Amino acid sequence: MKHIMLNGLAVAAAATAVFAAEQPNIVIILNDDQGYQDLGCYGSPDIKTPNVDRLAREGMRFTDFYVASCVCSASRAALLTGCYPSKIGVPGVFFPNRGHKGLAPEHVTIAEVLKGVGYSTKAVGKWHLGDHVEFLPTNQGFDSYYGIPYSNDMYPAKEMKYADGCLFREGMDFKALDDAFAGKSNNGNPRSMKDKVPLMRNEECIEFPADQSTITRRYADEGIQFISESVKAGNPFFLYLANSMPHTPLFASPDFKGKSARGLYGDVIEEIDHNTGRILNHLKQLGVDKDTIVVFTSDNGPWLVKGAHGGCALPLFEGKMTRFEGGQRVPAIIRWPGKVPAGSACSEMALTMDLLPTLAQVTGAALPAQQPLAGKNIMDLLTAKKGAKTPHEYFFFGDLAVRSGDWKYHKKEIFKVKDTKRESKAPTLYNLADDIGESKNVINDHPEIAERLAQALEAHNR
Incomplete structure (x- = not known):
């Protein structure tokens, strides 16, 4: 078990904060490679996102919200730990079959911080912080995990453990996997298995290759079930739902394919919006929507070199893999009824790294003492306190x-x-x-x- 050093001063500070320690439920929805403009409430001319637009009307929309990296793994590590990724050993992107690498377990995540004050925790969707067992969500503070362990354009991991009864699709079986790894390789990955990725439950693969045409809906299904179970048990919950798209390759279910004016990319965003709406509606049906903080954002800017299959960052310049605004300034909406003013906008600089210290302050949880936190408590921004400014002198x-x-x-x-x-x-x-x-x-x-x-x-x- 991970030994976590906690900052007692942080607990004392939280106890004397303007808001007494509460235990709101927390839902973070993180999309992959979604551009700054790719939502109705951020000005998209051809993508319809009524559910996320409603979230913005009921919460706060950020205009200057940043991720700590312009690529996947590093950005996710920063969000979950509150640290610059270079300071915690995650400089870029992890790939399967390229060494024993991941977010080192000694680094404390939001999930671990919240578990310390009684939260049930679940990770759903793309992980991308290491596919070996010690790096998986179940060893990083999450009670359970369901999802694809890295980007949806990657490969099977040679050391992957397959569950009894694993659903093999598209003619796959253990022999096909062995033959692929014995064949031509791309830096350790079997070329014939490009875009064929595993769907995992906890620490085992339960479906290979994952049916990505239904994955967005299934992620929402899993999140909804977790919410129901947590509410029934009377536990505050933290759901981290990281959609695998609009990272390419793009997939949409039959109900959404061909429906958007923006082509397949728009179909994907509109399906994400629909399933975001399902989660929001479920919170309301269970009567916990007013007691739940919902965060909706993206891990980095759009993959513009993918053309029509990439997003749009306008009016920002460039996109993913660059340090221009289009690479790291992302759409972000936060709703907490009664605390975050409805229909508000914040133009102060805020970061995904701010989530850990802010949620710790809200819940009365202790901050991890052993890691170099760069994130700050942004409750003054979230509550639109008069004269509130960004706590960051530099980003x-x-x-x-x-x-x-x-x-x-x-x-x-x-x-x-x-x-x-x-x-x-x-x-x-x-x-x-x-x-x-x-x-x-x-x-x-x-x-x-x-x-x-x-x-x-x-x-x-x-």
């Missing part, structure tokens, strides 16, 4: 860029989309208040600001 985009106030400094610029790539003249400085698309370099006009940010970035990188 670092990996080791290449930093934002402070309206200013953003790039030590180096990396582009992924050929059509919009420009001749980089880094280092660069942008005023996001006037230039959200990062198109006008004003470093020569404000050398003192650029120097201050450059020094902060250098210190962060040490």
